[in-house]
Amino acid sequence: MKVALELKDFAKYPFLKESQQFIREYADTIGDFIGTNPGKIALKRATGRVSDALGLQEEKAPDRVPTERFEVKLEVAGYALARVLVSCQDDRSIIDRLCRYEAARAFRYLLDEDDDKKEMVASSLGIHVSGRSVPLFQYVEMVSGMREDRWRLVNREVDSGRVQVNRDEMNELIREQLRVILARQLPLKVPGQVCADLQPYLELITTAYQERLIEDMGEVEEGSFPPCIQAILTALTGGTNITHAGRFALTAFLHNIGMDKNQIVELYCRAPDFDVSKTLYQVEHISGRGGTEYTAPGCASMRTFGLCVNRDEICGKVNHPLNYYRRKKKRSSFTQRSG
Ligand code: SF4
Incomplete structure (x- = not known):
């Protein structure tokens, strides 16, 4: 139509x-x-x-x-x-x-669009979606930069040369x-x-x-980390198993605030099951070695993955953990100056 x-x-x-x-x-x-x-x-x-x-x-x-x-x-x-x-x-x-x-x-x-409009936008981008499926060859190309396990072909249902996706996944693929x-x-x-x-x-x-950049790259202040990132760090230190999404959020956040790969790996050393080469690989991947530099997920995505925890009053004013960090860091340097 x-x-x-x-x-x-x-x-x-x-x-x-x-x-x-x-x-x-x-x-x-x-x-x-x-x-x-x-x-x-x-x-x-x-x-x-x-x-x-x-x-x-x-x-x-x-x-x-x-x-x-x-x-x-x-x-x-x-x-x-x-x-x-x-x-x-x-x-x-x-x-x-x-x-x-x-x-x-x-x-x-x-x-907010209905399926017809969505398919029309998708097809103008060369994505031939139909209902809730994507041709296999196209799917493979589309997910090549997507890191989560759920996108791997082995975790997907393939039917008559088409990969089945749900409505939200279709949106993500188009994005x-x-x-x-x-x-x-x-x-x-x-x-x-x-x-x-x-x-x-x-x-x-x-x-x-x-x-x-100066704001982001200034001295790292762990005390200004948002509660979600603090919680992942605490879980890491305590030896609790962290999901892939949690590791990704933590690494991308630390990279975005200007920590270099050695500093990030040092933080991961707190984990009892620390594996240096695996950690180095993940950190390098997220910080852009493969050509794509990742940005930490925003609050909406963190909520989707169940990573938004211990919200405080600053959380009500931000939509991104990085904005939380900037805001709190600014606040603490102002307090230090005026104190
Ligand atoms: S609202 Fe945002 S910054 Fe606050 S805990 Fe949730 S994800 Fe983190």
């Missing part, structure tokens, strides 16, 4: 070719567009989009979806220009964060595929003059990113 796209779908899924077609009329070239008034507004949106991506706001509430024609165009143009900005920056870690952000953003909207496709497309080849014109916006992003 052919599904008709509504105007608001262009804003929700700006990567679709129909969405890109929708803004074609604006100007012949990016250089022309960014000099226009709509171009300047879209550039501000693009900068906001990249900043959000760098701020790891992966699981905030879905953005208000514009429904008015001009607003939708700005939204789609903002997406396109965000890709131009990160291409000018040409920093793989920024590009990866934007791809992850865009994939997570589309994912949030997909969760991962979207991330991979977006990552493959970037960086774009942007004319040098356009990057030069975008310099003030690039500087804004670079400054914000560096501040974030």
